[in-house]
Amino acid sequence: MRKLIALFVALMLTSCASQKMASIYQMEGIEITKNSSDVDILNKYRTSRVITTIHSSLSLCIAQELDNTPVVLTSENHFGSHWWFSNNIPNQQAITVNSGESIKLIEGNSIVANAITDYHYYSKYFVSYTLTATRDKNNIHYLFSNIKQAQQYTGSVVNDGFESVKTLQSAHPNLVIEALNKEVDKIQACLLQ
Template structure:
């Protein structure tokens, strides 16, 4: 009987999680292959310029706003309470995910570039969880228009506690997948970039 109740509970959770949350129209998603659930695919933050700017300024603002530093991911998986002593023995596991070059691609004649970056979300769920969001910013200048699209968006929980930290993953758009915090972090980058170039 317990197994049936537990199985029903798990199925209920899976069913709930497959329903996507409401997203702004500038966000494209891709299916996960499981029910109606989706992952974030692209966030379009394109905008019009208030004045003419050079592509050199676009590159300079990319350097000012976007960072691609190394990050440390942690967990305490494998921690245990001693049977005889009752003492808690905590494993402190950590792994460094190296940063890289800021620019993946620059085409001066075509006035376009792709920059890779990472940003932390604000603390979530009572301040217990912070995600690190990584992305590629595809930026191009066309007259007075800036095409700014964030792609290859993934997130990793900075510290997963007693659960093994599996690193960067696609960001689900169902309730509890913490997509709103990731979207807000991307919005921060886009706003800083817009303010820099305008």
């Protein structure tokens, strides 16, 4: 009986950990490539938004709306005493990821910026990226590259920091894309103010 239960648990963990998110392959604007371990990852994400009336400059809105402040990633327990008996587990590891200025380059109608955003899925995740925003007559084209994510708290597991976003369901690439779209929404709202 124990062997049967152990086999069932192993099969469940294996199937959950290795199942690709099929919908991410159908999303418009997503470029998928393989990492050095031959695993599919999000390489780039492109989206465009129509804009006819602009009240603020694109560079001003990117500088104002995007955040590139340092983040702290730890392997401490964050759930609280009702889940774990010991709420005061000492930090096993803490990583501070230093950032810098958001805007890296302004050339013609294009702006390149580095930033970090976040989303929540039982825990807080940070998403770092490079954005290239280009304006033409009626559109702003957004290209996200160098997309990586990191979980803020990993509990007793060592926090490996920022890593490429895998297309596995357990990596929730759909939430990463949703977080990037929210960044675009903030810039677009700023442009209309």
